[in-house]
Amino acid sequence: xxxxxxxxxxxxxxxxxxxxxxxxxxxxxxxxxxxxxxxxxxxxxxxxxxxxxxxxxxxxxxxxxxxxxxxxxxxxxxxxxxxxxxxxxxxxxxxxxxxxxxxxxxxxxxxxxxxxxxxxxxxxxxxxxxxxxxxxxxxxxxxxxxxxxxxxxxxxxxxxxxxxxxxxxxxxxxxxxxxxxxxxxxxxxxxxxxxxxxxxxxxxxxxxxxxxxxxxxxxxxxxxxxxxxxxxxxxxxxxxxxxxxxxxxxxxxxxxxxxxxxxxxxxxxxxxxxxxxxxxxxxxxxxxxxxxxxxxxxxxxxxxxxxxxxxxxxxxxxxxxxxxxxxxxxxxxxxxxxxxxxxxxxxxxxxxxxxxxxxxxxxxxxxxxxxxxxxxxxxxxxxxxxxxxxx
Amino acid sequence: xxxxxxxxxxxxxxxxxxxxxxxxxxxxxxxxxxxxxxxxxxxxxxxxxxxxxxxxxxxxxxxxxxxxxxxxxxxxxxxxxxxxxxxxxxxxxxxxxxxxxxxxxxxxxxxxxxxxxxxxxxxxxxxxxxxxxxxxxxxxxxxxxxxxxxxxxxxxxxxxxxx
Numbered sequence: 277x278x279x280x281x282x283x284x285x286x287x288x289x290x291x292x293x294x295x296x297x298x299x300x301x302x303x304x305x306x307x308x309x310x311x312x313x314x315x316x317x318x319x320x321x322x323x324x325x326x327x328x329x330x331x332x333x334x335x336x337x338x339x340x341x342x343x344x345x346x347x348x349x350x351x352x353x354x355x356x357x358x359x360x361x362x363x364x365x366x367x368x369x370x371x372x373x374x375x376x377x378x379x380x381x382x383x384x385x386x387x388x389x390x391x392x393x394x395x396x397x398x399x400x401x402x403x404x405x406x407x408x409x410x411x412x413x414x415x416x417x418x419x420x421x422x423x424x425x426x427x428x429x430x431x432x433x434x435x436x437x438x439x440x441x442x443x444x445x446x447x448x449x450x451x452x453x454x455x456x457x458x459x460x461x462x463x464x465x466x467x468x469x470x471x472x473x474x475x476x477x478x479x480x481x482x483x484x485x486x487x488x489x490x491x492x493x494x495x496x497x498x499x500x501x502x503x504x505x506x507x508x509x510x511x512x513x514x515x516x517x518x519x520x521x522x523x524x525x526x527x528x529x530x531x532x533x534x535x536x537x538x539x540x541x542x543x544x545x546x547x548x549x550x551x552x553x554x555x556x557x558x559x560x561x562x563x564x565x566x567x568x569x570x571x572x573x574x575x576x577x578x579x580x581x582x583x584x585x586x587x588x589x590x591x592x593x594x595x596x597x598x599x600x601x602x603x604x605x606x607x608x609x610x611x612x613x614x615x616x617x618x619x620x621x622x623x624x625x626x627x628x629x630x631x632x633x634x635x636x637x638x639x640x641x642x643x644x645x646x647x648x649x650x651x652x653x654x655x656x657x658x659x660x661x662x663x664x665x666x667x
Numbered sequence: 668x669x670x671x672x673x674x675x676x677x678x679x680x681x682x683x684x685x686x687x688x689x690x691x692x693x694x695x696x697x698x699x700x701x702x703x704x705x706x707x708x709x710x711x712x713x714x715x716x717x718x719x720x721x722x723x724x725x726x727x728x729x730x731x732x733x734x735x736x737x738x739x740x741x742x743x744x745x746x747x748x749x750x751x752x753x754x755x756x757x758x759x760x761x762x763x764x765x766x767x768x769x770x771x772x773x774x775x776x777x778x779x780x781x782x783x784x785x786x787x788x789x790x791x792x793x794x795x796x797x798x799x800x801x802x803x804x805x806x807x808x809x810x811x812x813x814x815x816x817x818x819x820x821x822x823x824x825x826x827x828x829x830x
Contacts, residue, residue: 399708
């Protein structure tokens, strides 16, 4: 008898802790969950709304490739400085980041099959905006850190706590997998509570991934603040290795096509997604993409090519990464579900909506309940407790 | 219960009910920052131009990226933009902006990079600004020659301008 009473009080404590971890911050949590869910499909949402970012291929042509894309844009805008080209998906137009005298920080959308420049925009694109809104609440980056980044990544701690306490409280949560209890018709509070438990049980794996990858982002922020470098090795050309042109003018550089050929030869399993052009006389042309590892992102693997000699400066990929580099590589694709393409994004989107529901149903159910629970736990019965309990 | 007692209960109950919604106030921050994030970037070079200078055979306009005071402390940098004369970029190999008692360009230290229409640099500033400090521009041509020019700090940062 005594044991059971103690059990009940113990469970009630976990229950109250479960609430207190998330409720005081429910609005911020919901904001982060919602913006994250939208971010998963930000490029696809843009595809639905803006025809310029699509790569329609009515004639069934083969893709023209990044080299030809860059060529086309440079020919159309000879005064432009092209920074990069991103070929993200078969249905999306290649995004060429460039700078024009009258429009810095611009993006050109080029159809990856026809080579048509379908549009040019200046400023932040929708996916970039959603990423900034979700990952650092638009708070600015100064000196390598952003307060917003710490706030959002820091939410991984109460999220992990909510997950663990939620599992402890929901004994035999696996019943939700084959016999979920969803009582309709007994009032909104009961239904929402049942759905909160069911969706929670089904989302355990997803919430764990969000909390752990989010916690890595927090660690990453702290490492950045302390200027610890762990990503791909910085590749630049030493000043004494630069060519000395006879005429005192900029020496010729290899074209993008040659850089891509060289990268392919250096790394046969490279699936090229992104190309970056030199931003100074010392920086290489980098060819970036996926390699053999299925959980990588579009930026997992990188070959840096000397633009003057055409030789490979560095070749970075999944094989040969340190543990920290490996975690750094998989954190983003696991967080946003970008590792598999549309199918993995769709799963992440659905479970992202589920997380939003968890936050919303949590606050609604708890508000109706917690007054009573806190009273029972503390065991007090002053006038205001009784009034609150009567809610 | 007295009237005052009832008022206390109402106030307390209002607090009990709505305190969890306080966190929504934090969301005002991204809301306030959204218009700036969505704005089309201006073609103007930075926020405020420094006096134009001739450096070697070229001329250059340098400007503060933002009207911010230079930071203090170790590893502090302030952002600048720059643009060289039309067609001059071809002859220029690299350029650096650094602040201090003397120029100290290093490979990545204050290197001007990016688009020739709007070069940018994170110019390192000394941990504590001394009276003789200046903002130094070091330019290297592809012909191997180096040229230097500088501005007094009260010209290089509007916050340091003499009254």
